[in-house]
Amino acid sequence: MATHESHKKRSGLMDWLTTVDHKKIGILYLLAGGFFFLIGGLEAILMRIQLMEPDSKIFTGELYNQLLTMHGTTMIFLAAMPIIFGFMNAILPLQIGARDVAFPFVNAVGFWLFFFGGLLLNLSWFLGGAPEAGWTAYAPLSTVAEDTGVDFYVLGLQIAGAGTLAGGINFLVTVINMRAPGMTFMRMPLFTWASFVTSGLILFAFPALTVGIFLLMFERIFDANFFNADMGGNVLIWEHIFWIFGHPEVYILILPAFGIISEIVSTFSSKRLFGYSAMVFATVLIGFLGFMVWVHHMFTVGLGPVANSIFAVATMAIAIPTGVKIFNWIFTMWGGQIRFTTAMLFAVGFIPTFVMGGVTGVMLSVPAADYQYHDSYFVVAHFHYVIVGGLILGLFAGLYYWYPRMFNRVLNETLGKWNFWLFFIGFHLTFFPQHWLGLMGMPRRVYTYMSGQDLDGANFVSTIGAILMGAGTIVLLINIVISASSKYATTKDPWDGRTLEWAMPVPTPEYNFAQTPLVRGLDALYVEKTAGNGEMTPAEPVGEIHMPNGSILPFILSFGLFIAGFGFIYANWTVVIVGLGVVLVTMFLRSVIDDHGYHIHKEEVEADIKGGRA
Amino acid sequence: MNAGERLTDANFPAHPEKATLEGKNKFLGFWLFLGGETVLFATLFGTYLGLRNMHLDGPSGEELFSLPLVFLATMLLLTSSLTSVYAVLSLKQNKVRSLQGWFIVTLLLGLGFLGLEIYEFIHYVHEGHTFTSSAFGSAFYTLVGFHGGHVLFGILWISTLLARNWNRGITLANAPKYYLFALYWHFVDVVWVFIFTVVYLMGKVG
Numbered sequence: 163m164a165t166h167e168s169h170k171k172r173s174g175l176m177d178w179l180t181t182v183d184h185k186k187i188g189i190l191y192l193l194a195g196g197f198f199f200l201i202g203g204l205e206a207i208l209m210r211i212q213l214m215e216p217d218s219k220i221f222t223g224e225l226y227n228q229l230l231t232m233h234g235t236t237m238i239f240l241a242a243m244p245i246i247f248g249f250m251n252a253i254l255p256l257q258i259g260a261r262d263v264a265f266p267f268v269n270a271v272g273f274w275l276f277f278f279g280g281l282l283l284n285l286s287w288f289l290g291g292a293p294e295a296g297w298t299a300y301a302p303l304s305t306v307a308e309d310t311g312v313d314f315y316v317l318g319l320q321i322a323g324a325g326t327l328a329g330g331i332n333f334l335v336t337v338i339n340m341r342a343p344g345m346t347f348m349r350m351p352l353f354t355w356a357s358f359v360t361s362g363l364i365l366f367a368f369p370a371l372t373v374g375i376f377l378l379m380f381e382r383i384f385d386a387n388f389f390n391a392d393m394g395g396n397v398l399i400w401e402h403i404f405w406i407f408g409h410p411e412v413y414i415l416i417l418p419a420f421g422i423i424s425e426i427v428s429t430f431s432s433k434r435l436f437g438y439s440a441m442v443f444a445t446v447l448i449g450f451l452g453f454m455v456w457v458h459h460m461f462t463v464g465l466g467p468v469a470n471s472i473f474a475v476a477t478m479a480i481a482i483p484t485g486v487k488i489f490n491w492i493f494t495m496w497g498g499q500i501r502f503t504t505a506m507l508f509a510v511g512f513i514p515t516f517v518m519g520g521v522t523g524v525m526l527s528v529p530a531a532d533y534q535y536h537d538s539y540f541v542v543a544h545f546h547y548v549i550v551g552g553l554i555l556g557l558f559a560g561l562y563y564w565y566p567r568m569f570n571r572v573l574n575e576t577l578g579k580w581n582f583w584l585f586f587i588g589f590h591l592t593f594f595p596q597h598w599l600g601l602m603g604m605p606r607r608v609y610t611y612m613s614g615q616d617l618d619g620a621n622f623v624s625t626i627g628a629i630l631m632g633a634g635t636i637v638l639l640i641n642i643v644i645s646a647s648s649k650y651a652t653t654k655d656p657w658d659g660r661t662l663e664w665a666m667p668v669p670t671p672e673y674n675f676a677q678t679p680l681v682r683g684l685d686a687l688y689v690e691k692t693a694g695n696g697e698m699t700p701a702e703p704v705g706e707i708h709m710p711n712g713s714i715l716p717f718i719l720s721f722g723l724f725i726a727g728f729g730f731i732y733a734n735w736t737v738v739i740v741g742l743g744v745v746l747v748t749m750f751l752r753s754v755i756d757d758h759g760y761h762i763h764k765e766e767v768e769a770d771i772k773g774g775r776a
Numbered sequence: 777m778n779a780g781e782r783l784t785d786a787n788f789p790a791h792p793e794k795a796t797l798e799g800k801n802k803f804l805g806f807w808l809f810l811g812g813e814t815v816l817f818a819t820l821f822g823t824y825l826g827l828r829n830m831h832l833d834g835p836s837g838e839e840l841f842s843l844p845l846v847f848l849a850t851m852l853l854l855t856s857s858l859t860s861v862y863a864v865l866s867l868k869q870n871k872v873r874s875l876q877g878w879f880i881v882t883l884l885l886g887l888g889f890l891g892l893e894i895y896e897f898i899h900y901v902h903e904g905h906t907f908t909s910s911a912f913g914s915a916f917y918t919l920v921g922f923h924g925g926h927v928l929f930g931i932l933w934i935s936t937l938l939a940r941n942w943n944r945g946i947t948l949a950n951a952p953k954y955y956l957f958a959l960y961w962h963f964v965d966v967v968w969v970f971i972f973t974v975v976y977l978m979g980k981v982g
Binding site for chain 1: 778779780797800801804805808809811812813815816819820822823826827830831832907908910911912913914915918936937940949
């Protein structure tokens with residue numbers, strides 16, 4: 163095989179801008195997603211400060227609406243999903259014994275699209291005001307808004323969404339084509355399974371959002387009439403399209419958390435996951451049913467009792483596979499040698515919290531009752547129990563669990579426990595009282611309430627809770643900063659792991675596996691440990707390793723769309739043409755420049771193995 | 777063997793588009809992408825079906841559509857799908873000149889289709905059926921325009937691909953690219969069959 167000598171080692175900033183290594187892209191996703199998480203969290207705390215006292219006048223009217231819209235949009239699209247993608251990138255290829263994802267270049271494109279889309283959306287704060295139509299951007303609220311806020315929402319999400327779709331396809335192909343010998347589907351770790359199903363949901367849900375956003379963009383920028391009733395349009399089309407995307411989206415968010423919890427519960431109970439195949443089946447079933455329930459967001463629209471009933475039954479059905487999962491986690495812990503590390507604390511905290519969110523979900527799925535709950539704080543409490551109490555606790559758990567693999571350091575366990583208890587108690591203080599606020603009639607999305615309606619106390623407690631959650635997050639930041647000290651250096655397998663991501667030395671070699679491992683059972687590494695090997699049996703001799711070249715093109719391509727986005731927002735067609743021109747030229751360059759990657763020579767790999775680096 | 781090396785009849789694999797891991801990944805990834813594209817067009821079709829009678833004072837589809845013109849466009853596109861099949865057959869037989877010839881015919885037929893569509897749109901605008909005239913107008917131009925945009929992208933794609941690989945023969949690196957273009961072109965064709973049925977035929981029967 164001819165070697166390609168075009169490989170240049172880049173360093174510093176240029177390395178990060180051009181990387182196509184899934185491990186580095188995972189870190190980029192985690193950093194960018196973490197940054198947006200802090201912004202979204204700050205917006206939440208500002209809202210809670212406004213609602214702390216009745217008749218408060220700190221952030222009112224339009225500004226409150228902007229905070230509300232940006233909090234939801236940022237947390238869903240720019241914080242939660244990218245952090246999930248961060249873990250998927252960093253861990254999934256390792257778990258299946260692959261050297262990279264299927265399309266490393268596309269992977270980089272996906273990251274930079276998300277990054278520039280998120281940046282565009284957040285720049286709206288400084289350029290005439292953020293969007294104020296809610297994260298759901300219901301028409302006609304979103305179509306009649308005069309300022310450019312919703313235009314930033316439309317263009318920012320369109321660009322970020324394209325990146326997500328590219329990521330989804332990438333992970334699907336990676337799982338199907340890149341598994342190591344012996345890594346059959348039914349031996350894949352649950353996190354990989356959950357990521358696989360999530361990627362399928364992304365593939366079939368995001369194009370609906372793409373179209374919805376295009377329609378809204380055409381309506382606002384090119385005077386189309388999809389949602390304009392005067393011209394024959396119909397606002398319900400937006401609601402349908404948004405929720406056909408939006409409901410699978412919540413499963414896109416929660417399934418990876420289920421996967422993370424499954425890994426952690428199994429590892430720290432030192433037991434094989436209870437009911438593995440039932441867990442896999444439940445994951446797939448939840449993913450499937452997730453497409454059948456979007457109308458439960460629209461029960462009060464008036465689609466009629468038949469439509470409402472069908473979607474109600476489908477919604478309730480999801481409780482069954484979810485319940486299977488809850489029981490399996492509990493049975494995994496039952497009789498296990500449980501170690502309450504911070505990761506395990508978050509996982510154990512997750513289980514009852516998520517159950518509470520699930521129970522209110524079943525309550526909301528009853529259409530007759532939903533007429534009472536709809537648009538009240540009860541709904542706010544419900545979805546924060548599943549998204550924060552479910553997903554975010556799962557992401558914290560995953561961060562503490564995989565931090566050693568991603569950053570070659572362990573996080574401090576004492577600070578970790580402070581992080582957990584502050585966040586966990588803060589979370590329940592914030593959202594538990596909101597159930598009652600909703601049942602007592604407090605509407606969501608409204609910036610104030612009057613005193614003397616028995617709403618004061620619960621709102622006050624809720625704000626205190628939000629501040630505690632903020633404090634918990636600050637503890638995490640401190641923990642991350644101090645982990646840079648070499649005192650926190652880690653070994654390759656700090657948790658007595660069971661799956662392949664713990665099989666290689668730290669730092670993870672750039673080619674992951676010097677020799678592709680042979681997988682001989684579920685919990686591949688644990689199988690070898692019990693067989694007395696302690697490490698994986700290779701499936702191939704040491705040889706040349708083919709690697710993709712880094713490239714700046716993904717960055718430039720995404721930057722081109724970023725420029726074009728500004729052009730569309732300000733209806734400046736020169737800027738649009740320049741931006742799209744940059745995109746087309748980048749695509750053209752990618753097509754005509756041959757880039758077959760480079761090879762790491764056998765001698766280098768052998769030297770790495772001898773030196774304990776691979 | 778180097779993926780960029782010209783294949784000979786002696787070392788020609790049965791499925792050159794899937795002979796490398798890269799090719800296999802592209803093949804599968806593109807099929808999945810087309811799955812996503814299906815949802816994209818399904819959403820556009822849904823929107824169109826919801827709004828197709830909302831033409832207000834402007835002309836309705838029944839008054840506007842001229843089936844002979846659309847039939848001609850359909851024939852051009854269907855034939856171009858057939859010629860792209862011939863190109864893929866040539867690919868599998870390592871006949872690069874024949875492949876180029878058939879893809880050029882495909883490209884020309886695609887251009888013909890696009891020309892007819894532009895003519896049709898200009899005609900409609902003169903009849904008072906514009907993007908902003910009604911919800912029907914917005915939905916019609918968005919659905920049909922998205923398809924036309926796909927045709928245009930396909931034309932740019934195959935042009936670049938042919939030009940770049942003109943003197944290179946068939947290699948393990950470019951075989952998946954030719955094959956994927958053909959898949960894409962078939963998909964665009966299938967979408968048109970649905971547009972022909974849902975927009976034009978159903979439009980004509982009211």
